[in-house]
Amino acid sequence: MDIDPEYYVQGVRSGNRKALAKTITLIESSLPKHQDLISRVLDQLLPFTGKSVRLGITGVPGVGKSTFIEALGMNLVERHHRVAILAVDPSSTQSGGSIMGDKTRMEKLSVHKNAFIRPSPAGGTLGGVSRKTRESLLVCEAAGFDVIIIETVGVGQSEVSVASMVDFFLLLMLAGAGDDLQGIKRGILELADAIAVNKADGDNFERAMQAKNIYTEAMHLFSPDTVDWSPPVLTCSSLNMDGIEEVWETVLDHHGKLSATGALEQKRKKQALAWMRTLLEDGLKDWFYYLPVVKKSLPKLTRAVERGETTPTAAVKMILNFLNN
Ligand SMILES: Nc1nc2c(ncn2[C@@H]2O[C@H](COP(=O)(O)OP(=O)(O)O)[C@@H](O)[C@H]2O)c(=O)[nH]1
Numbered sequence: 001m002d003i004d005p006e007y008y009v010q011g012v013r014s015g016n017r018k019a020l021a022k023t024i025t026l027i028e029s030s031l032p033k034h035q036d037l038i039s040r041v042l043d044q045l046l047p048f049t050g051k052s053v054r055l056g057i058t059g060v061p062g063v064g065k066s067t068f069i070e071a072l073g074m075n076l077v078e079r080h081h082r083v084a085i086l087a088v089d090p091s092s093t094q095s096g097g098s099i100m101g102d103k104t105r106m107e108k109l110s111v112h113k114n115a116f117i118r119p120s121p122a123g124g125t126l127g128g129v130s131r132k133t134r135e136s137l138l139v140c141e142a143a144g145f146d147v148i149i150i151e152t153v154g155v156g157q158s159e160v161s162v163a164s165m166v167d168f169f170l171l172l173m174l175a176g177a178g179d180d181l182q183g184i185k186r187g188i189l190e191l192a193d194a195i196a197v198n199k200a201d202g203d204n205f206e207r208a209m210q211a212k213n214i215y216t217e218a219m220h221l222f223s224p225d226t227v228d229w230s231p232p233v234l235t236c237s238s239l240n241m242d243g244i245e246e247v248w249e250t251v252l253d254h255h256g257k258l259s260a261t262g263a264l265e266q267k268r269k270k271q272a273l274a275w276m277r278t279l280l281e282d283g284l285k286d287w288f289y290y291l292p293v294v295k296k297s298l299p300k301l302t303r304a305v306e307r308g309e310t311t312p313t314a315a316v317k318m319i320l321n322f323l324n325n
């Protein structure tokens with residue numbers, strides 16, 4: 001591992017893919033010396049970030065996320081965009097990289113010179129994976145990628161995390177599951193800036209159109225969180241490359257509108273502050289549990305609560321009091 005921050009900063013800025021990959025590897029390292037190094041690198045790269053369209057994509061496994069990203073990504077790189085694809089997938093710990101283990105679905109994109117695909121880092125908590133993805137996003141921006149796509153699976157908490165690091169959050173859905181909304185939680189619908197009903201092709205076309213109407217009605221139940229945007233419902237076929245262009249137009253329309261009013265800048269600022277708060281709270285927790293006095297007294301107090309010798313309130317008060325001494 002190179003220890004000179006300049007190597008990474010210059011390498012990333014000059015579009016050296018090897019340096020970019022090594023910088024992300026550094027982000028993924030948990031060694032304190034690597035973390036010190038990477039924070040210096042990130043500080044120097046920060047002035048060159050912020051110029052991309054940040055697009056998050058979610059949907060249940062099998063909805064066609066990878067196929068969609070291949071279709072959209074190819075469409076973009078052929079028009080000379082530079083596209084980076086990252087993933088947030090905490091489950092990849094068990095499955096060995098479930099989201100983009102299937103690079104086969106991104107066959108053309110994965111070898112294109114204007115594309116960069118990085119699977120979710122294996123191991124770690126959602127918080128850890130999210131931090132790595134956020135920092136990788138910044139590095140990709142500094143490397144000149146002007147579209148960053150972040151993929152996540154539509155199960156669990158990772159959507160919330162992805163929605164809080166992108167400008168536009170796209171929910172892919174399927175037709176035919178009726179009004180049960182396929183186990184997509186209501187909370188995820190509320191995060192979406194658009195829904196695209198995928199696989200609108202062949203026998204499925206009519207059903208996709210019906211689903212579009214059902215979802216459009218469902219979306220009307222929410223009051224939009226900005227005056228600038230109400231989330232539309234679209235249809236597409238990633239397989240036939242139908243409707244992909246419309247989805248991208250929608251993303252650009254949103255970007256244009258929010259940029260013009262200053263809402264985009266506000267959104268990113270809010271995201272950065274919320275993220276800072278999360279990091280601070282996580283850091284405090286880590287720091288707290290590593291304190292010798294906590295390590296020593298917590299097991300005893302836990303047992304005391306178990307045995308009914310003291311109340312949880314009294315036990316916590318006692319631990320927190322140790323901190324004042
Ligand atoms: N008919 C049809 N099949 C599709 C479409 N998009 C994806 N698929 C198929 O759906 C399956 C799952 O796609 P994949 O992209 O791996 O889904 P992911 O799990 O959401 O990433 C694959 O067999 C794809 O070929 C589409 O637009 N139309």
Ligand SMILES: [Mg+2]
Nearest residue numbers: 065066099102
């Ligand atoms: Mg996939």
